[in-house]
Amino acid sequence: MALITLRRNLCHLSDFRIHGALAALKSQPVNHVHKVVGERLGPRFSSRQPEPFRVRFHHARCKEFHSENGNDLPPAGEPVFSHDRDGFEQNLKSMDEQIFYRRLNSSASSEEVLSFINTLETLPDTMAAAALQRVCEVAQKDGEQRLPKAVLENPVFQALCVPFEQEPSKLSNTSLVTALQALTLLDVGPQSNLLRSLVAECQHRLHRGGLEVHGLCVLGESLIQLQGPGCATLDLIIYQLQGENLETFPPEDIVALYRILQACAEKADQHQTFLNKINNFALSIVSNLSPKSISQVLTALVVLDQTQALPLVIKLGKYVVRHIPHFTNQELRKVLEAFIYFGHNDRFLTTALEQHVASLCLTLDPEVVSTVTEYCSRKRILSEPILNAVAETFVCQLEKFSPSQISELIEAFGRLNYLPPNASALFRKLEDRLFTHINYFPPKTLLKLLHSCSLIECHPVNFMAKLFSPYFLQRLLGEESHLDRLSLAQLTQLLLTSILECPFYKGPKLLPKYQVKSFLTPCCSLETPVDFQLYKFVMSGLIDSLGARQYFASKVLTPYCYTIDVEIKLDEEGFVLPFTVNEDVHKRVALCIDGPNRFCLNSKHLLGKEAIKQRHLRLLGYKVVQIPYYEIETLKSRLELVEYLQRKLFSQNAGICW
Template sequence: MALITLRRNFCHISDFWIPGAVAALKIHPANHVQKIVKDRLHVWFCSLHPGLFRVRFHHSYCKNFHSQNGNDFHPVAEPWFSQAQEWNQPDGSLSRKDEETLCKRLNSFTSPDEVLSFLSTQDTLPVTLASAALHRICEVGERDYEQRLPQGVLETSIFRALCLQCGRDPSRLTDAAMVTALQSLVTLPVDPQSSLMLTLMAECRSRLQRGLLETRLLCILGESLVRLQGAGCETLELVLCQLQSKNLETFAPEDIVAIYRILQACPEKVDKHQTFLNTINNFSLSIVSFLSPKSISHVLTALVALDQTHAVPLVIKLGKHMVRYIPRFTSEELGKVLEAFVYFGYSDRFFTEALERHIAALCLSLDPDVTSAVMAYCSRKRIRSEPILDAVAEAFVCQSEKFSPSQISELIEPFGKLNYLPPNAPALFRKLENVLLAHFRCFPPRMLLRLLHSCSLIGCHPVNFMSKIFSPFFLQRLQGEESRVDRVSQAQLTQLFMTSVLECAFYKGPKLLPQYQVKSFLTPCCSLETPVDLHLYKSVVMGLIDLLGSRLYFASKVLTPYCYTIASAL
């Protein structure tokens, strides 16, 4: 039996041969045999090149590992390793308590190098722990290396051995380990047609068809399938069908968020699964208080992508819940939330107050994307928030070079729409003028016109740019491939021209050609004028009726020859 065990342990090592070992096994007792073998193994291992055994598990030194295009693992039917063995001890050599301890150690590491260094000290690693280690490497690696593991990690013998361990016999994997391994490999530049991926996919499909996977694993598998094979994957449809058969009361909050992400990735399936989605929307009302800021952002983004305009109660509850957590949102998450609120038309006084405190606290460190989203939210909902507008104006003055042309336009236009002039207006518009002078041609014509028109609405008349926008060259660019300049642009041009006549008498540059002027600013799609306060307007109308005796004796929105609109009494 000792001879059989010895050969089993070293049958894969072609250079291994100890003269006299068989005789020693026959003649000497077991304890003496162990001493002889131990001594000779020590001499043999020490004689090998030291570079081959920088790690303690001796199975993982690898040769001739190939990749296609430097990224993809080796395709089907071609070996990954010329020589690779399993870990020295069987899976059963670790107790469940030891496995739990190792899992806790793995989860404490914060970089792939730490995980690999820890694995190099292990003489045995069950396949379940190999899966957990692979997942941890991908998890911390994506965070540290911008969604992509460095090539140095992918090429290490330990990392390759982990992949081989997970794919050698997936039937030995637990359901959780199998799904986790697939989830991890999907994030890597692994060829979907590699033998490893095909083997894991086949095992996942087999267990899925037998209905063996629990809800959490179904959600993880569904997201992995979306990333691996896209929305048209047949297996994904099976995952969605099984999720619908589950009891929603057993779903954890993260499972609900995962379902939203899965459906968001395949919007063409929404009509087919709308009933299920309606059920999810209603059920989500009960778990809002358990959602993290990241989860709230994911849910709102999915609701927008899936056009769930009837899920307004859920949007309102999410908005009320997130008020206290606004500082915990990342810039990207907060931007997505604000985009969703603009899409659904949601606004709330408490949310606005919390947003004011958050933006005012950040001020000079505001991210351009968040700034654009905040200003779009205030503009769309007509929120004339002085703390937000002042902070945004200050942020632009201090870091204007970080803003793109579209972000600059989205930042400046609400000032005109909301009729607000910030305290640092001279510095703000001086900085804006310098940016426009340096990058005038980088701004699309219509965007530039909207931007300059907004400046004129708050009394900052763009005199230095009027000659450029009234020029035939700019007007031709504005017209583009259409036969004429659109009505809104003509109205904006006319208002700028009248500004040059009425407010800037010193302007002596080119005039706007008559064919680009309009006689009325009432446009079919929108109005260029700031809408009056409805309650104030009604009060004035009722007062005039009492004074004049009838509604027939006065009119509103009367256009004068100078293109100003006034309320006029007969």
């Protein structure tokens, strides 16, 4: 371990007789200090083999540090001379590193760190680098973008930096990369002499193959921060890391490796073989990762599009459950975004989220609230504890939510077909916000929000005239040549809602040119396609029940944009007619063959878009007969299926005869 004698970096030997730390340095400009250092250090190191490097401060007594170790303190005015090397070595031997790092990490400000360092006589270079890192860390925590001028001009800080700038070749690898990592935490400028010196020395050792795994990872991340992911040296770093045995990597370096590759996401294909090895090895270290590291790995997997790494995602998910209370808001948001991306869900994760959200109901960050809600919405998770807590937070802290976050919350309620207990207060608050700030909502965001309200029968009657106005439609169009299919479908369904469920609405209607013919489209559909296997099974039972295929039609597009899974036509007396007959049709039966995807996850609760479809079909005069998957799954034979369909179709209340 190298030792840096900072005492030599401060001033001429005669100046050390001045009582008080760094008094001589305060009287000289930094350039003068550098000149003296060069003159004093040059001959000393050129005439003999390199010796251990040390940081040395001059002060009357090492009061705080040595008193903790029980050392006797010298008289206050007794000078200490640089040639007393035996004394220096004794000081180093008596240093307790645990006490040093504990005191260093407890320092809450840069000034406190420097004040503590000023009480020490000598410092090994690793400790000096750690002190430099702590100075930068606490400045960053205070929200600083760069080191304050008071710190940069502090004599102790200047003295601490001198050996790192002028003699980086004397530093150990650990001290070198720690100092570099520290200075990249804050904006000190890539042209800084100190930074330039550290980077040059790191690159020199890199080309010699002298950096170990941790040094390579720190250098890679530092260069990304300073020069961007296009840095040419980065390829060499990744190449050298590929040649290392992953089993020798500590968990923190595996996480750093993910961050480096994430920064070079455009080259992910080139590194896919290496990524596969990392993904496989990472399975063995998941249990050792901190919440922050888990969040960073998941984020990297998303950016690098590692969809083939699902075993790793699933294992990370198991440990996420344990760490839910310990994630920061930002980390939790990244974790949930990754699970949304990979399509991962877990009932234990849902339970943990319910407990976490409920316990922090009114203190959660709006971004986290909207992400948790989006996660439930995307995965069709009807979690009443989460949705109720979200609704309560929304009512109490509405002013903190942005238009997009408000839309995401309401979309979740609409998609999951759920009204919270405080629904009246929630929609009253929402309406007030829209009346006062409606122009702050982007057109598509506003349309999605109001359409979601209609799914759960909270019809936006007061805003329909605005939605159907030419001005809004022009804003919705923007710079595009035509409106997207989803927006047109939402507008059309809102028009149908105004006619069927809000007959008292007398405002403008949507022009025919903006209306779609079908809500069922390959993408962005307002209907869920029928489950094919379930459909085939029910079809076979219908043929046996009705006697022939001609007595029912399948996948029928109605004049009202909805597609019916199976339609049966009845005459005035309730007898079944062939589907080709269009005369004497008195009643139409719509069979909704509802597979699992039409319900909330693991529940019998219809999604909002399926609920509004069945509601509208009834208002249009159809007799809606629901055939849910969970009833079909209980049937064990074809005979049971036929009997089940006959009960559904020919019950006393069905009005169907055969």
